[in-house]
Amino acid sequence: MRIGDLAKATGVDIETIRYYEKAGLLPEPGREANGYRAYQQAHLERLAFIRHCRALDMPLESIRRLLDFVAHPEAECGDINRLIDEQLARVQARLNSLRALESQLAALRAQCGENHSARECGILHELVAAAHGEACACHFDAKSGSHYLLMGKQKNRP
Amino acid sequence: MRIGDLAKATGVDIETIRYYEKAGLLPEPGREANGYRAYQQAHLERLAFIRHCRALDMPLESIRRLLDFVAHPEAECGDINRLIDEQLARVQARLNSLRALESQLAALRAQCGENHSARECGILHELVAAAHGEACACHFDAKSGSHYLLMGKQKNRP
DNA sequence: CTTGACCCCGGAGCGGCTCCAGGGTTTCCA
DNA sequence: TGGAAACCCTGGAGCCGCTCCGGGGTCAAG
Ligand SMILES: [Zn+2]
Ligand SMILES: [Zn+2]
Ligand SMILES: [Zn+2]
Ligand SMILES: [Zn+2]
Numbered sequence: 001m002r003i004g005d006l007a008k009a010t011g012v013d014i015e016t017i018r019y020y021e022k023a024g025l026l027p028e029p030g031r032e033a034n035g036y037r038a039y040q041q042a043h044l045e046r047l048a049f050i051r052h053c054r055a056l057d058m059p060l061e062s063i064r065r066l067l068d069f070v071a072h073p074e075a076e077c078g079d080i081n082r083l084i085d086e087q088l089a090r091v092q093a094r095l096n097s098l099r100a101l102e103s104q105l106a107a108l109r110a111q112c113g114e115n116h117s118a119r120e121c122g123i124l125h126e127l128v129a130a131a132h133g134e135a136c137a138c139h140f141d142a143k144s145g146s147h148y149l150l151m152g153k154q155k156n157r158p
Numbered sequence: 159m160r161i162g163d164l165a166k167a168t169g170v171d172i173e174t175i176r177y178y179e180k181a182g183l184l185p186e187p188g189r190e191a192n193g194y195r196a197y198q199q200a201h202l203e204r205l206a207f208i209r210h211c212r213a214l215d216m217p218l219e220s221i222r223r224l225l226d227f228v229a230h231p232e233a234e235c236g237d238i239n240r241l242i243d244e245q246l247a248r249v250q251a252r253l254n255s256l257r258a259l260e261s262q263l264a265a266l267r268a269q270c271g272e273n274h275s276a277r278e279c280g281i282l283h284e285l286v287a288a289a290h291g292e293a294c295a296c297h298f299d300a301k302s303g304s305h306y307l308l309m310g311k312q313k314n315r316p
Numbered sequence: 317c318t319t320g321a322c323c324c325c326g327g328a329g330c331g332g333c334t335c336c337a338g339g340g341t342t343t344c345c346a
Numbered sequence: 347t348g349g350a351a352a353c354c355c356t357g358g359a360g361c362c363g364c365t366c367c368g369g370g371g372t373c374a375a376g
Contacts, residue, residue, distance in 0.1 A: 004322065014323090015365060023363085034372060036323055049289035056266070056296065057259055060363070070286065073277035080281050081270055088263045091256055098253045101215055105246045108214070112239055119231035123238050128228065131207035138214065162353065172354090173334060181332085192341060194354055218332075 001039040002032075010047050017047065023060055025050055025067065058087055104138035111137055159197040160190075168205050175205065181218055183208055183225065216245055262296035269295060 007014045020026040026046060030038045046067075053063045062083050069080055111122030118124055130136035165172045178184040184204060187195045204225070211221045220241050227238055269280030276282055288294035 002323075013365080016363085018325095019364060034323080036372085045289045048291075049285060052285060052288050052294070052297075054363090056263055066282070066285065069276040069279075069282055073275060073282075075276045076273055077270060077276045077279035077282065078273050080276065080279055081267070084263060084267045084281060088260065088267060091259050091263060095253065095256045095260060098249055098256065101249050102246065102253060105214055105242060105249060109239070109242045109246060112235060115234055115236050117231060118227040118233045118235045118238065121227075121235035121238055123242060124224070124227055124231075124235065127207060127210060127224065130210050131203045133206075136210070139210075160354080171334080174332085176355095177333060192354080194341085212332090 001044070003037050003039070006039050006044060006047065009044060010051060012047060012051060020047070020050060025060060025064060056087065057091065058083075062087065107140070108136075108138040159202070161195050161197070164197045164202060164205065167202060168209060170205060170209060178205070178208060183218060183222060214245065215249065216241075220245065265298070266294075266296040 001009075003014050003017055006012075007017060017026065021028060026043060029040070029043055032038050049067070049070075050063055053066060058066075065083060066080065069075060069077070108123055108126060111126050113122075126136050126138065130139070159167075161172050161175055164170075165175060175184065179186060184201060187197045187201055190196050207225070207228075208221055211224060216224075223241060224238065227233060227235070266281055266284060269284050271280075284294050284296065288297070
């Protein structure tokens, strides 16, 4: 199987396949006389494994570790669970921040109805006022009744 | 105000401030005799504006466009709305895929209870079997009763 | 003999930082 | 007065997971 066949069989871009090889996820295949990569069935399965994990948004490093487990099936699987749990935690953390983001953006969006000049745009007003330290619609916490603290220590990811 | 003062006042890392300057988001400040950056109140407000937008996860390019509106308040604000709407759409799309991801990971996690060898680990079994083309717990769509098509054309982001 | 479909490689680019090396300046304290 | 600590400067590399590019080789069909 040449790289193009593997790409077609798995739906993975050729460049991505070569990238996985460079990254040490896909073992180096044999070569034809002309230097073309020659893949076996095992490569196809391994690539499918990788893509399945990527579809779960696992980082390549985690996939590397999972592949180690496939290669060493006598090891204890505790680390596998931890790995999935960590991934789940990442996803849930991101879900929480995106849910907050969604309502913040919706609140901001509600500040402007129809078309007018930017000078009178409720959205822009909000953003400028918030930069002055005033309360903003987007970062108002209904539960606590107070304005989120945007200044001060803050991570760069929302 | 020196860069460290600005950093302290806004909670933004010094390197990030310099990065925003390089990226054309923060105007170049004056300099002291020794070459140190000297910021004014206007810089602080502009940086706060940028961070507020970043807290809404807007890409720097969108923030640049918003800052253009601040500089040209006579323009029509339709593009501002569109910009927010696009951001909202991005967030909602990501939310949807993360929600799917969460249940997929949870289903996968449920395949392994207590500790055992990797060989007998339900999680690893699932992943390997799925790579063989068999159905997997994670990518089983309850609504359609069928297995997700993981092979074939697929975007690289989940 | 050319066209087109493949394949190879190394390197750059994306976003939004973050960190580093290698320097200069200022400030405080003994 | 000396020396350490705390600032500041610059340019460039590194992160992730690809994606694209340039410049070239290979091979069959028309
Ligand atoms: Zn408006
Ligand atoms: Zn806000
Ligand atoms: Zn297990
Ligand atoms: Zn699955």
